[in-house]
Amino acid sequence: MEWSDEGLVLGAQKYGENDVILDILTLEHGRAKGFVKGGSGRRLRGVLQSGNSVVVTWRARLATNLGRFSVESSTARAVHIYGDMVRLSAMNSLATMLIKLLPERENVENIYAGYEAILNLLSDADATLNHCAIATIKFEAGLLQSLGFGLDLSACALSGEVDNLSHVSPKSGRAVTATEAEPYVDKLLPLPAFFLNTSEATTQDILDGFNLTGYFLRRHLFHPLGVDLPEERSRLVASFEK
């Protein structure tokens, strides 16, 4: 068995002295794991950092084997990201989510495209931290959608109106207008405006966004696995709370 693909490094677990088990999100083969000989050695350690793009060739005798990767560097992004706590926390949080939530060897091209786009944004020095946070929140919402638990923000769940959507029902994940939300406002989740248009966001909008996606990620994806949201995500949210 052999295939070659481009991929985004999610993480690498040390195996023995110089080797690693690489966890990678590939374009055509989805999330894949494999043994990398010398992966924690001088030549490859820098290449196998989370966020970097690589070209891999996977080889194994049987499709069910762990297999071995041979790796070549494509784009080094980690070095642009790890200088800033918010960007680094966002990348770590998303990489941990993808490792925990995505099944292995299932094509997830849309998630790949979204993750590559957000990594490019996080490594772009000109992108503001607010933009990075908004993109992270939107990626989380997209992840929910891809895994079958998408939010329905197209129209009000009660009136069917498409304007003035202001909250989301924690039960159904559907949007409601400000008028319909009024009697239940303490039970509903605020919907930040950046979900509906491209307007700038305040810090409170960003915190509302993290609260919204965090609620549904926890409820539908993490709690069934018996784990909580990644700690890196808490650090990311905390950096905006300050």
Place this chain on the structure above:
Amino acid sequence: MTSHNPEIDALVHLLGKLPGLGPRSARRAVLFLIKKRVAIMTPLASAINKVAENILVCDTCGNLDTVSPCAICTDPKRDQTTLCVVEDVADLWALDRAQGYNGLYHILGGVLSALDGVRPEDLSIDNLIMRAQNGTVKEVILATNATVDGQTTAHYITDKLQDKGVEITAIAHGVPVGGELDYLDDGTLTAALRARKPF
């Protein structure tokens, strides 16, 4: 095993567990030790025994020594106002070997890692914060590795030390001494360019 002797087999088995040694190398090492029984094997056994009996982990910095606090922490010639934070004892030894730093150290005992399940409470971060607040320390130098996990840990520590009244600095990343640009990876070159300074 092939020696037909349980004592030798046990020794081969134990040596084979050392980093860099497999069963074949362990067999070669055992044969070498047996041949050099007086010159190497007996002193080696004695040295291992002494280390096993006497080595402690320093309560202050996490270094290995026969006393706690260790010789580095109690050395009056060292600059007591700077604290260099490293991941492991091997990093402390590397920095001390270079003789470019004469302050104190603090060993974290690893780095934060979501994949390996290492959380802040698994590291010696609380102890570091206490040391940084003792009134003597003026500067904390973060010397964690230039990896995503190393830098995540550095940012976490920076956040925790933010209001503690100490200057927080980090070691530079970039071109190694003797390094040729043509042979460096993209990440190292980018880090070096970003950390450029007036010449």
